[in-house]
Each structure stands twice: as structure tokens, then as C-alpha cells.
Amino acid sequence: MKKKVLITGGHGMLGTLIRGKLKDRKWAGEVLAPTSAECDLRDQSATHALFRAAKPAIVIHCAGNVGGIGYAKDHPGDFFYDNLMVGINALHASHEVGVEKFVGIGSVCAYPEFAPIPLKEETLWDGYPQEVNAPYGIAKKAMLVAGQTYREQYGFHAIHLLLVNLYGPGDKFDPVRSHVIAALIRKFSEAVEKNEAAVTLWGDGTPTREFLFAGDAAEAIVLATERYDEPGPVNIGSGQEISIKDLAALIARETGYKGKIVWDTSKPNGQPRRCLDTTKAKEKFGFIATVPLQEGIKQTVAWYREHHATKR
The missing domain is CATH 3.90.25.10 (UDP-galactose 4-epimerase, domain 1)
Incomplete structure (x- = not known):
């Protein structure tokens, strides 16, 4: 039976590539990609209304307020509030409407500023993120914790992927x-x-820094959607x-x-420094960057x- 997929941020570089990947997956049915104009995910009631109407089986949450170091430095409050709210609202609405699986897209910005290199998932909580990255990184970590607690209390299937900086055509x-x-x-x-x-x-x-071609990132996300279902976060990068x-x-x-x-x-x-240990992604769902x-x-x-x- 084909599964309906809802992708938040589905018209950005990464979301567009994920939609393309899903066309080749036999299990993927209708793919919904609502725009921010159609639903402001910071609004809990609007988010719940969207998810109730859509009734997706799988949610891939890519939406967020993002930017480079200069923009992040000038907008720390926006980065924290916007990313916190869209993540928590999307995850909670997914649970409320009976979504089978929630795929949360996190960030390398969540890692401690001086964590040992290469960054391993078990060091994620060993210190405070770099100060400019902290509002964004901590908001993403909150979504990780929400997914883990919902899994523990409700049996909700949420996973969390820690992505490095992406780039590629369509950026x-x-x-x-x-x-x-x-x-x-x-x-x-x-x-x-x-x-x-x-x-x-x-x-x-x-x-x-470590960079990952966006097409590779999209493939990693689809593979994790298909093959990974554990509470621990997983690094997604090139390892270079x-x-x-x-x-x-x-x-x-x-x-x-x-x-x-x-x-x-x-x-x-x-x-x-930023460079991920990507061993877990390879072992758990067979992802290796190719570009x-x-x-x-x-x-x-x-x-x-x-x-x-x-x-x-």
C-alpha cells in the first residue's frame, strides 16, 4: 500500500530534491509540499488543521528559518523561536493525527563548540554550541528531545538526522x-x-567545515525514512x-x-572545526555520500x- 508523504519546506533546495527521490520509490504515494503561505507552521492551530486535513502517513520536516553566519548573528531570537515552534508544532501535530513516522531534520549546529573531531552522535550533549549557532542548534535539539520523549511515552516513531551544511544547484x-x-x-x-x-x-x-551535496542529503533522508527507526540521532555528511x-x-x-x-x-x-563521523549512517541504513x-x-x-x- 502506497503511503502519503508530507514534506515541510518541500519547495526549498532539499525538499524539492526529496520530492524527486520519492517519485522513484514504489512505496511513496501522494507527496504533499504545502508552502509557508498555505500554512505558517509557527501557528499551532494552523499546523494541526493542515495535518488533520492531509492525513499523511509520513512527515519529513525540512522547514526552518535558516541563513549564514551573518544573518544568524543578527537574528538570534528569530532563529530560536521560529525553528523551535515549527519543529515542535510539526512533530506534535504528527502525533495527534496518527502519523506513522516523523523524520526530523536537525543540524550540525547543535554540537558543542569544542567537541572532539570527528563529531560523534554520543558527544551531542557534552557542551554548549558555538554562540552564533546556539539559538538554531538548541531549537533543533529540542525537536530531537521531543521525538525521543514521544517515542518513550506514546510509542511514536520519530527519528532525527544531523545534517552538515548543504549546497548544490537550486541553493x-x-x-x-x-x-x-x-x-x-x-x-x-x-x-x-x-x-x-x-x-x-x-x-x-x-x-x-564539512559540506554535503544536496542530492546526497536527499538520498540519505529517504534511506533513513525507509530503514531507520531508533531514538538516537544520526549524522549525515560526507566525512570530508x-x-x-x-x-x-x-x-x-x-x-x-x-x-x-x-x-x-x-x-x-x-x-x-566541523567534521562528522558518518559511520552510523552507513551501518544503520547504508548511506555513503557519492558526490x-x-x-x-x-x-x-x-x-x-x-x-x-x-x-x-
Whole structure:
């Protein structure tokens, strides 16, 4: 019997890719992807009304208020409230209407600032997140705890996946809200178009990050939906670490930028290191990332040029 799936945030980069993946799954029936205009998930009554009317068997919760380090720094209250409310409301409504499985999409931002690298799921509660990431990360951790307690008290099937930074075709290239790879692609591409001699980037370039191609992330989420049903969170990433300085150099090459890169050390670096131990995802539901960073960036640059770059 085919199962109806509801995806919150189903029109973003990740949600769109999940919808595409589900078309090839024989078990997936109708896939619903309500927009934020159709339902504000911060509103509990509106969320419950949507879920009662939809009667999904599976909910994949991707919706959230997201952005890069600058936007997060300027909007900590919004990040905490919005992400807390949409997560708890979606999970509680799922329980109330008898959803069979709730897949919560969490974040690497939930990890302690100075947790040992590679980050392992059992260290998630060993300290406080990096201060800029904390409002978003703690809101996501609250959804994890909610899922675990609902499983314990009600037998509700909720799982929680901890994703690293995503990128890929269809990403947001907004200069204020984009994440690091999209932001760098836009910066360097515009510098090439304007023949600028220098590009200024935040921090000193020493922090490391891990990035996952969005298509790989979508596959991981669908695999977990099919094969994983335990209370513990699971890391979803590529397992490959790169410094921001090396990332910037890579994106500069792919965009054809040959000028100088200047580091503004008055701006925050963010968390010193991020790299996940992805052993559990491989063991529990067979996920291994397949798209190398350089290839993924090449595809993303090509998509940006086609859809966003200034036409000469």
C-alpha cells in the first residue's frame, strides 16, 4: 500500500530534491509540499488543521528559518523561536493525527563548540554550541528531545538526522541569507564580472567545515525514512573536512577569479572545526555520500551562471 508523504519546506533546495527521490520509490504515494503561505507552521492551530486535513502517513520536516553566519548573528531570537515552534508544532501535530513516522531534520549546529573531531552522535550533549549557532542548534535539539520523549511515552516513531551544511544547484544565493558555498560562488562570480582586484571574506580562513551535496542529503533522508527507526540521532555528511581558506581558493578557481582574497579578522570565524563521523549512517541504513566536493561545486557554479549571473 502506497503511503502519503508530507514534506515541510518541500519547495526549498532539499525538499524539492526529496520530492524527486520519492517519485522513484514504489512505496511513496501522494507527496504533499504545502508552502509557508498555505500554512505558517509557527501557528499551532494552523499546523494541526493542515495535518488533520492531509492525513499523511509520513512527515519529513525540512522547514526552518535558516541563513549564514551573518544573518544568524543578527537574528538570534528569530532563529530560536521560529525553528523551535515549527519543529515542535510539526512533530506534535504528527502525533495527534496518527502519523506513522516523523523524520526530523536537525543540524550540525547543535554540537558543542569544542567537541572532539570527528563529531560523534554520543558527544551531542557534552557542551554548549558555538554562540552564533546556539539559538538554531538548541531549537533543533529540542525537536530531537521531543521525538525521543514521544517515542518513550506514546510509542511514536520519530527519528532525527544531523545534517552538515548543504549546497548544490537550486541553493539560495541571497547575499544576506546564503550559506558559505553559495555566498562565495556569488561573491567571486560578481568579482569576475566587475573585474575587481580583491574580495574580502569574513574571519581568517582557518575554521574547517564539512559540506554535503544536496542530492546526497536527499538520498540519505529517504534511506533513513525507509530503514531507520531508533531514538538516537544520526549524522549525515560526507566525512570530508576542508578549511574555509582552501574552500575559497577552490571556488575562486571554479569561478575564474584570479584576484586577491582579503580576510577580515574583525568578523567572526564561527565554530573552529566541523567534521562528522558518518559511520552510523552507513551501518544503520547504508548511506555513503557519492558526490565529491569539487564536482559538486562545479555543478553549482554552472547552475548559478545559468540562473543568476549577470548577463553581459
